Amino acid sequence: MAVLQRIKGTNDILPDHLGSGIFRSGLWRRLEETSLRVASLSGYHEIRTPIFESTELFVRGLGDVTDIVKKEMFSFTDRGERQLTLRPEGTASVVRAWIENGIGVSDAVARLSYLGPMFRAERPQKGRYRQFHQFGIECIGGGEVRHDIEVIAVFWNIIRSLGVSGVTLRINSVGCPECIPHYRDVLRAYFEPFIGELCDDCRERHRTNVLRMLDCKNPACQAVLSSAPPVTGHLCGECAASWDGLRHGLDLAGIPWLHDTRLVRGLDYYTKTAFEIVHEDIGAQGTIVGGGRYDGLVAASGGQAVPAVGGAFGIERMLLAMQAGDPALSPATRPRFFLVQIGDGVDDDIERLLSGLRLHGIYAMRADGSRQMAKQMRAAAKFASLEVVFVGGDEWNSGRLAIKNMDSGEQDTLVVGPAGVLACLLERAGA
């Protein structure tokens, strides 16, 4: 056992042929490229923020009663006595960057996407890691319901583009500062008579954060919870209109939804629309996408009071969902040419050709070991090369080029023109 090993809850993502499960870089690249591309079709373009920020940013953004801030952040003090934290999520940083760079001045509605590692000190399990990865989008300044729908539609389209099936969109409203205090009172009053039968956590939440009681999974609490009054019956006029518009808009977009009356958000800054996209077959951590509206966060972070909506998905979880439906491998990148050496004295020719081909953007390989031809052919096959080019031998010595298609097994003999072998191969590859 090696002395040095990965930190708990982190993973190595290997080349496809070396890795297993979701930890193969080809899968990641496909997911990342698809996500960025689909998001860009709705005007969302990538922003990259630092992976560590001042601790205060997350404490203010997430709320100091959330589990993430209380016990899951990787925080440290740097040599200048600054309190820093590896980001546990992406929204706080994006909002910070939006304020700091004056993005709202140029774009009244700023559409941003982001991608990268996040860090939470949780006990690892399937679909949950200490360094995990998210793709997210934020629509800052977008205060209309159609922005909520736009955000949900981006995630829905990414999922469809990836061929993932078996997912359900769950929606709810979490109100706003206007109506939620009232709803809290209603809930608190409703739970009061049952307080004795509820779990310890729920008793704690009854005082600190009543809304969180709604998604308690304790069986004893479920019975009481299931008949709790839904938030959607206690919304203010504005939130109720938003809730109606959301459902109508999703119908227009052809996106099926399910009203989950117990859906609440884990983070404090959400208002009105809350949504999740869940998958049934990827283990206990089935929530792939989570998001919603957060009209209060930008102002709370020191910016203007602008509305915003966004969401994010866990890349590891999305990959699990991709594999659950279709275990097909992503098509490996195949060498266009594999150069096989016949006889001696052509080593320089091969190296020159490899350099020339690669300089023109063509994937070209040669065998690393034996000069024995069967061995070289085997290597060409292992790389899944498209065509083998024979360098040396009778054809080569008489100004011709033998090329074998490794899929069909057919072999051509070309006459090398005055421009030379490299030009001949480049033309064949269409480069």
Added chain:
RNA sequence: GUGGGUGUAGUUCAGCGGUAGAGCACCAGAAUGUGGAUCUGGGGGUCGCGGGUUCAAACCCCGUCACCCACCCCA
């Protein structure tokens, strides 16, 4: 933070007191002008780590660490 499970070759695993094993992968040969097939051979291991019991421990006991799954929470 709390449970349950598992740690043996690169990998997937068998072995469960008495010589450290198999499949796949890797290397070489059969085979110096043509493949992912076949055959033959080969390299690879402090059996997670530390202690204990025993004539003898991969195996039994204690401890410890790591990973996996679940709770909690979340993406």
